[in-house]
Each structure stands twice: as structure tokens, then as C-alpha cells.
Amino acid sequence: MKLNIHILLVLFISISVSCKKASNPTTTTEIVSNVKREIERVEPPNWWIGFKNQQLQLLVKHPNISEAEPSIHYSGVSIAKVHKADSPNYLFLDLHIAENTKAGQFNIHFKYKDGKELVQTYSLKDREQEAAKYQGFNSSDAIYLITPDRFANGDSSNDINENLKEKTINRKEDYARHGGDLQGIIQHLDYIEQMGFTQIWPCPLLTNDMQESSYHGYAMTDFYQVDPRYGTLNEYKELASKAKEKNIGLIMDQVANHCGNAHWWMQDLPFKNWINQQESFENNKPLNNSNHRRTSNQDLYASKRDKKEMAEGWFVSAMPDLNQRNPFMANYIIQNSIWWVETLNLSGIRQDTYPYPDKTFMSNWARAIMNEYPNFSIVGEEWSTNPLLIGYWQEGQKNKDGYQSHLKSTMDFAMQKNIVDAFNEEEKWDAGLVKTYEGLANDFAYASPKDIMIFPDNHDMSRIFTQLKGDVPNTKMALSYVLALPRIPQIYYGTEILMNDFKKPGDHGLIRSDFPGGWQDDAVNAFTGEGLTNTQKDMQLFLKKILNYRKSSAAIHHGKTIHFAPFLGTYFLFRVTEEETFVHIINKNEQPISIDLKRYAEIGLNGKTLKNIVTNETFVWEDEIILNQRGSLLLTTKI
Known part of the structure; x- marks a missing residue:
């Protein structure tokens, strides 16, 4: 022109x-x-x-x-x-x-x-591709969450970097770096694919140049640099492209709320309000950490003080709280997210500590990304067991205060707790199972339940096997239920082999233990099965069969959900389409029990043959079913 x-x-x-x-x-x-x-x-x-x-x-x-x-x-x-x-x-x-x-x-x-x-x-x-081709994750996916430093060491030459503050590797120390890296994930994509996962969510892989505990990645010191102890930007791209070849999407863990106190700009902050409490920081005065009162985001009666302490308090003293009300900081964060989406051809973003930044900014941030990538997915972490707080952040929710989010998915901590409580319930019959039943009944509070992420555990909480007190049948029932729900399921690495933190429940370093076989000198190799116990192998195969069946099950992906109130220590849940009916049965009885199937006549299964997706055995749905042992039963009409 x-x-x-x-x-x-x-x-x-x-x-x-x-x-x-x-x-x-x-x-x-x-x-x-x-x-x-x-x-x-x-x-x-x-x-x-x-x-x-x-x-x-x-x-x-x-x-x-x-x-x-x-x-x-x-x-x-x-x-x-x-x-x-x-x-x-x-x-x-x-x-x-x-x-x-x-x-x-x-x-x-x-x-x-x-x-x-x-x-x-x-x-x-x-x-590299049109915006419409950036396809996000949905309820047909299953996400594998990985702590990269603890998954597999594919390149020992990058274990130590003399230019960074933490220079040692010590696999015996829970909070030290262990050497896992990008190549370790790349080299085991076959395992992830064969297990049946369709998305990978690694914890942050960007530079975390902190003096200690830098392995977790959430105290970033450079938002545009891959931590060299994980590898290079080209290797990050290689992970994305090779995963895509296997029809596996890549989700990036991002942090808009804070950085690490060793971030390069902390020595010379651009503006006087680049971070929250900046004057106190620069004058070496005491800093206030967040009050963590996340309800102040929704509370109609919240005081200004509580809101300020929530939004402007530092998450922890080592993580400066970014001020997203500064328009230059806001632009910086939004552009950084888009840069990574475009650079890696991401399928989604998991946004850490979603309720902690300025909530108006978070709406603008999500809207800016979704404007460029209309088929993209973002999941935000709202660690609350109150469905009202979880639902508040989801797009389409009609909030009383008029707040409009552009976030597709939130994390279902509420249902996660219900599941654990249900299977730990020692009372007989239905007392425990009612918690899962009523938990799912709360879906009326969500704008789109199927777009919420459910999980048995993650990198911030005890392993599910630990939470369920080492009970294998209960763990199987919990996992199969998670994978049957109208949700997007996420499984934490090692859950498939019953990794646990029994020695010190809740200890973050122990929760993020090394995956057996990820290091050359490991005596046990979970990738090949060598050295695993029969119980571990059985759990691994159990999950593998469900996950791979789940890949092609339209009923689980988008079927109508019908469940019946727990009855005689059992809980029946159905996912139904015209082509397929999927049945998930939970049985908490130790002794064999006969259940009258006429109770479930409205589903229309009488006389139909169903297949057990774990054992491949068939079963004709007639007058009754005898459940011989405590556990879960997964059936499908798709023979």
C-alpha cells in the first residue's frame, strides 16, 4: 500500500x-x-x-x-x-x-x-499452523502429569550447570535436583502412548535459578528460557512434535501470579509498582505473605483488607507477587503465554494458583489467548473443596457479581476429596459412597461439568495410594471412577505403579519421587516392568486397559450420565449414547452379594450382552448380578 x-x-x-x-x-x-x-x-x-x-x-x-x-x-x-x-x-x-x-x-x-x-x-x-488447528484437550483425553526432574534422566550431561546457583545432583535428598529432563520424557513417549494417555502436562520447565529446591519449577527466574538442566528450547520443541506424532498433546504449566526472587529483573525493577509490596521489598522491610483467603474473590461481604492481602500478598517469601494491574506487566504475561503456545504448538495451558493474581487481569489474560486460539484449552488451579468456588471461574458461569471468566476448565478438588473420603469411610453399607454420589450431584453448580479436570492426586498432595491407606481395591475403585466420570481426567506419574509417600505423608519431595527405571542404575524399571511386584504390575495393567478403552468410548467422552443412589454397599453409574452404554459399578462389600438389576431397568439393558473391559469376559444383563468381591466392575455394550 x-x-x-x-x-x-x-x-x-x-x-x-x-x-x-x-x-x-x-x-x-x-x-x-x-x-x-x-x-x-x-x-x-x-x-x-x-x-x-x-x-x-x-x-x-x-x-x-x-x-x-x-x-x-x-x-x-x-x-x-x-x-x-x-x-x-x-x-x-x-x-x-x-x-x-x-x-x-x-x-x-x-x-x-x-x-x-x-x-x-x-x-x-x-x-506454523492456522489458529483453528490448535486443538485443546477435552473429556475424551487423559492427561499424564509429570514432575520432569523426577521422571527420567535422558541426558546426564546437562545435570549440572555451573552458571546456575544450585549446582549439585543428589537423588538421596528429596528436595535436591535428581537429573530428570526433556530427553527423559521424549525417550519414554512410547510408554506414555501405550499406557493410553493422550496429553502430557509437565510441571514448569523454565529456568528456576534458585539456591535450593529449584527442581519443582514454580519459582521461575526467566519466563523465556528453558532451564538448561532440562535441556534446550529445541528439545522442548522436539517433545511437542514427537508427542504430536503419537497423537499426544502438550500442556504447559504457567505461573502468572509470581516469579522467583532470583528473577533477573529483581535487581532492577522497571516500574515502582512492577511487583506487589515493592516499596517494602526495596527498603528491606517486612513483607506480608498472602492470607490465602481465596473466598475474598467471590465473597459479597469481603473487607478491602482481606481482598488486598489475598491479591497482593506474596504466595511465599521466595516468590515475589507480580502486579498485573501494571499494564506493562499485564501485557508481558499475556504475550509470554501466547509466545509459548505458538512456539510449542501447545494444546493447553495449566495456570498455577489461578485465584491469586488480579482477577480482572486473569479474565483478560484468558480472553486474549482464546481470542487467538478459539479451540484451545486452559485449566486453572482453584484449590478449594467448595464447588461454588470452583464453578465461579469457569466460562459461562452466571456469577452474582457479574464476573465473566474465559477459562474453559478448573480443577475438581471438591470431587477429589469426596472420592478419598468415600473409600476411607469405615462404616458399612452406603455411608461412604453417598459422598461420591452427592459430590457428582453437585454438577448443577457448574457451567460445563465435562470440561472440569478431575484427578486422584497430583504433585502437591499425597499419592492416592497413601491417601487410601495402602488399600489396593479402594485405589482401583477410586481410579476407575475418576476415569468414568463426565470430566477430563489427570493421572500423576507413578500412580499406575502405586507410588506412595508412606514414610512422610504429604512431604512434597517424597510425593515427587523418582519414577523407577528413569535412571540407568535403577534396579526396578517401571517402563519395562522389570523388578515390579505383581501388585504393581496388576495396577499398571488395570489402568492401561481402562485408559486405552477410554480412548474410543463415545459414552465416556460425551455420553449422558445417570447414576443411582448407593444401595447395599454398591454404587452404579451409567454413561449412555445411542451406540454404547458404559457401566461402572463400585462394590464395597467384602462378601459376595446379589444385586437386583430390575432396580436399573430404566437404562434399558435387560437381555443385552456386556463385556468387562478389564477381563474381556462377557455378561448378560438379566435379573440379578452377583458381585463376588470388593472392587469395581467396568462393563460396556460395545463388544
Whole structure:
């Protein structure tokens, strides 16, 4: 598109700059022959053409960069505004990327009054796939949650990095680094696929340059860098692409609420309100941690003090609380999320500590992502056993305060607790099972129950085998029930082989123990089965059969759910489509019991043959069924 001189002049004059106008002719394109990297840091490190949102805000970090005047000479790219920060070492550049802009490289020139000039080459890339092809996860999926440092060590050469603060490997210490990495996950994708999982959710893989306990990843010190002890960005991409070849999606664990106190910007914060309680931090005054009163987000009567302490308190003292009310921080977080979606072709994001950041920002964050990727999935962590709080955050919920979320999925801590309580209930008959029955009956509180993530355990709580006191039949019933519900199920690595934390229940380091066989000198190998006990092998096979059946079960994916109140220590749940009826029976009786099947006549199964998906045995649904032992029974009309 050609512009006459008058229009160019008007455009030039209208550009808004914090303290001075920026020179930015855009009608000619500067040819970049040599890539230049003269600026300390520019983030995002690259971008793409073809987004609905044509605005991009660059964070530029360099000594005294605020004294420089930036300019760009690339057709379709213009500087709309230049913002100076409170620190002289930052500039924030608002770029406009026109719809017809071509992918390529261009230089950003930073010219000082004394004639000195710094140049940074920047790249705009073509997108690898159309937005519609970014397919999220749903109730047809099963997610495998992995703590990367504890899963498998595929490349021992990256175990220690001398440039990072924690320099040791010690597998005997629960809170030390153990050496698991990206290659370890890549090398065992066959195992994950064969088990029947269709999505992988690794805990954060970005740089966590903390003095200790850096293995968990949630105190990030660089939001654009893969932790070199896990591998490289190319290896992260390799994981995504090789998983995709096996029809396995990749979910990224992100944190919008906080960073680690060793984050690179903590030594030179851009603005006076970049983090919450910044004045106290900079003056070495006491800091307040969050009161963790998450109900203040919904409470009609909550005091301003409680809301402030919840939103602005630090999660823990080592994790500075990011101030998303600062518009530059808000843009930074949103663009970072989109950068990773595009870089890795993600299928979803799991957002840590979802209720802790500014809730208006979280709505804007989710909306910005879903605007670019309409088929994408985001799940937020709301650790509450109150369904009202869980449902509050889900898109489509009609909240009394008018809050509108754009979050597809939340995490069902409420049902998780009901399941554990139900199977730990020592009273006879139906007292325990009623808790699961009534828990599922609470689905009327959710805008879309099938889009909520259910799980028996995760990286922050005791293993399900521990929670259920080492009872194998109860663990099987809990797991099979999770996989039968109208939900998106997530299974934590090692659950399939009854990993536990009996030695110190609830200890995070122990919960995140090494997966047997992930290290060359392991005596037990859960990937091959070598050294596993018969009980472990049986549980692994049990889950494998259910997960693989689940892949193709339309009834479990989207069937109508009908359940009957617990009766004589049993609980029947049905998932029904025209083509298939799936039956899940829980039996808590120690002795054989006969159940009258006429009680369930409305399902229409009389005279039909059903198959046991675990044993492949068939069974004709007639007048009664004899349940011989405590456990679960999974039946399908799909023979």
C-alpha cells in the first residue's frame, strides 16, 4: 500500500512518545544482512504475523536505554508509542503490525544524542499452523502429569550447570535436583502412548535459578528460557512434535501470579509498582505473605483488607507477587503465554494458583489467548473443596457479581476429596459412597461439568495410594471412577505403579519421587516392568486397559450420565449414547452379594450382552448380578 507524503507526515506527527517523538519511516524496508544483538534483552524474543491482535509491546532492557530514540524501517511495522519506565534501563515499545506484513527480519535502531547507535535484529515469523488447528484437550483425553526432574534422566550431561546457583545432583535428598529432563520424557513417549494417555502436562520447565529446591519449577527466574538442566528450547520443541506424532498433546504449566526472587529483573525493577509490596521489598522491610483467603474473590461481604492481602500478598517469601494491574506487566504475561503456545504448538495451558493474581487481569489474560486460539484449552488451579468456588471461574458461569471468566476448565478438588473420603469411610453399607454420589450431584453448580479436570492426586498432595491407606481395591475403585466420570481426567506419574509417600505423608519431595527405571542404575524399571511386584504390575495393567478403552468410548467422552443412589454397599453409574452404554459399578462389600438389576431397568439393558473391559469376559444383563468381591466392575455394550 502506497502512502503519499502528506499522509506520511501526519502519521509521523501523530506517533505518541513518552518524552519525545520517535522517528519511524515504514515505507521502505531495510535489508538485514547481518543479525545484530547489541541490546541486553528484548522480550518477546520474536513474534509472528497473522494474529488478530496487531499490537505487540516489546520490553527492552539495556543500560540507559531510556536516553535512546528507537526507530524501525520495515514495511508494515510501525512504532505506535514509546514508554519510558521508572528505571532508566528500560523502554517499552508499542508496535503495530499491519495485516499485510510479511515475515522477515528487521533492525530496531536505538540512537543516542551523542550519535551512538545500538542495533537489535528482530524476527517476525510465519505461523506454523492456522489458529483453528490448535486443538485443546477435552473429556475424551487423559492427561499424564509429570514432575520432569523426577521422571527420567535422558541426558546426564546437562545435570549440572555451573552458571546456575544450585549446582549439585543428589537423588538421596528429596528436595535436591535428581537429573530428570526433556530427553527423559521424549525417550519414554512410547510408554506414555501405550499406557493410553493422550496429553502430557509437565510441571514448569523454565529456568528456576534458585539456591535450593529449584527442581519443582514454580519459582521461575526467566519466563523465556528453558532451564538448561532440562535441556534446550529445541528439545522442548522436539517433545511437542514427537508427542504430536503419537497423537499426544502438550500442556504447559504457567505461573502468572509470581516469579522467583532470583528473577533477573529483581535487581532492577522497571516500574515502582512492577511487583506487589515493592516499596517494602526495596527498603528491606517486612513483607506480608498472602492470607490465602481465596473466598475474598467471590465473597459479597469481603473487607478491602482481606481482598488486598489475598491479591497482593506474596504466595511465599521466595516468590515475589507480580502486579498485573501494571499494564506493562499485564501485557508481558499475556504475550509470554501466547509466545509459548505458538512456539510449542501447545494444546493447553495449566495456570498455577489461578485465584491469586488480579482477577480482572486473569479474565483478560484468558480472553486474549482464546481470542487467538478459539479451540484451545486452559485449566486453572482453584484449590478449594467448595464447588461454588470452583464453578465461579469457569466460562459461562452466571456469577452474582457479574464476573465473566474465559477459562474453559478448573480443577475438581471438591470431587477429589469426596472420592478419598468415600473409600476411607469405615462404616458399612452406603455411608461412604453417598459422598461420591452427592459430590457428582453437585454438577448443577457448574457451567460445563465435562470440561472440569478431575484427578486422584497430583504433585502437591499425597499419592492416592497413601491417601487410601495402602488399600489396593479402594485405589482401583477410586481410579476407575475418576476415569468414568463426565470430566477430563489427570493421572500423576507413578500412580499406575502405586507410588506412595508412606514414610512422610504429604512431604512434597517424597510425593515427587523418582519414577523407577528413569535412571540407568535403577534396579526396578517401571517402563519395562522389570523388578515390579505383581501388585504393581496388576495396577499398571488395570489402568492401561481402562485408559486405552477410554480412548474410543463415545459414552465416556460425551455420553449422558445417570447414576443411582448407593444401595447395599454398591454404587452404579451409567454413561449412555445411542451406540454404547458404559457401566461402572463400585462394590464395597467384602462378601459376595446379589444385586437386583430390575432396580436399573430404566437404562434399558435387560437381555443385552456386556463385556468387562478389564477381563474381556462377557455378561448378560438379566435379573440379578452377583458381585463376588470388593472392587469395581467396568462393563460396556460395545463388544
